[in-house]
Amino acid sequence: MFGKTRSLHAVQDVSFALQPGEILGIVGESGSGKSTLGKLGMSLLKPTSGAIRYQGKLLSDYRGNDLKQLRCDLQMVFQDPNASLNSRLTIEQSLREPFILHKRGSKQDQHQEILRLLNVVGLPASVLHRYPHELSGGQKQRVVIARALALKPKVIIADEAVAALDASVKAQIINLLLDLQKEFNLSIIFISHDLPMVQTMCDRVLVLYLGRLMEYAPRDVIAQGGKHPYTQALWQSSPIADPDRGFSDEEPLHGEIPSPLNPPGGCVFHTRCPRAVARCSEVIPRLYPLGPQHNVACLLHEAQAVV
Ligand SMILES: Nc1ncnc2c1ncn2[C@@H]1O[C@H](COP(=O)(O)OP(=O)(O)OP(=O)(O)O)[C@@H](O)[C@H]1O
Secondary structure, eight states: OOOOOOOOOSSOSOOOOOOTTOEEEEEOSTTSSHHHHHHHHTTSSOOSSSOOEETTEEGGGOOHHHHHHHHHHEEEEOSOHHHHSOTTSOHHHHHHHHHHHTTOSOHHHHHHHHHHHHHHTTOOGGGGGOOGGGSOHHHHHHHHHHHHHTTOOSEEEEESTTTTSOHHHHHHHHHHHHHHHHHHTOEEEEEESOHHHHHHHOSEEEEEETTEEEEEEEHHHHHTTOSSHHHHHHHHHSTTOOGGGSOTTSOOOOSOOOOTTSOOSSSTTTTTOTTOOGGGGTOOOOOEEEETTEEEOOGGGTTTOOO
């Protein structure tokens, strides 16, 4: 009655390591698998194959108290604070939830912690008795970040956490995340479709297309335009493309990202790539190392790969 089930690989053959205190950016167009990768990291999804480790141990092997600690250590901040906050709870009640859930401290201790958290994210204590609808978008996202910090996490996965905010508020929230990263030596995975923004704040950037890793590079390589034609096309498609970056012969992205149910053979990007050659439709490029912590999945770079 429902026909044959088809499987879709939202993310395939993606491998990376996040260091303590590192900010890693994950960029790509809509549908490239960014959120899936974030949810896998949080154990909100289970991988059909492959391994995800935290401090050397498979996420799936965590049990008991270790699992509880893992749930404190890894926190996620989503795009829409309205969906993250319960509209019927006051800000104080929302901020108290993690402490109740993890049975941390007396009511008085919790209150002191909540005041500390508000201070950390730059909100006045007067918001405590307010409801989410009484706060601005930026204030709500600060509350969400405060709640994510409540259990002193080591890793924060921010999935399009500033995408819904106005430009000036966006900058404030990014600065807040950067300050928090320094203060608490947090590792942050910053998921966004906005390459110019990601390269300003991340130490390394992972560029995804149709669920596959296209380029994995330090910030300065990405800032200079990157080496993969997809990274370069993302720059060209960005509204603040910088003419000094020196990749003006590249064309911006045309057409839609193909369906992941029926991805192109060979390099998945070849159908939109301005530099594709015949072999690109036949061979899935492996990741070619071009320098320290810099890998590119593109046949154009096969010859320059550092062996
Ligand atoms: N639960 C699901 N069932 C079926 N397909 C899914 C599911 N979750 C994700 N997908 C598909 O997997 C692909 C990757 O989705 P994902 O949300 O990870 O991409 P994204 O890069 O985060 O996109 P966006 O920026 O739009 O959120 C998409 O084609 C999406 O439709």
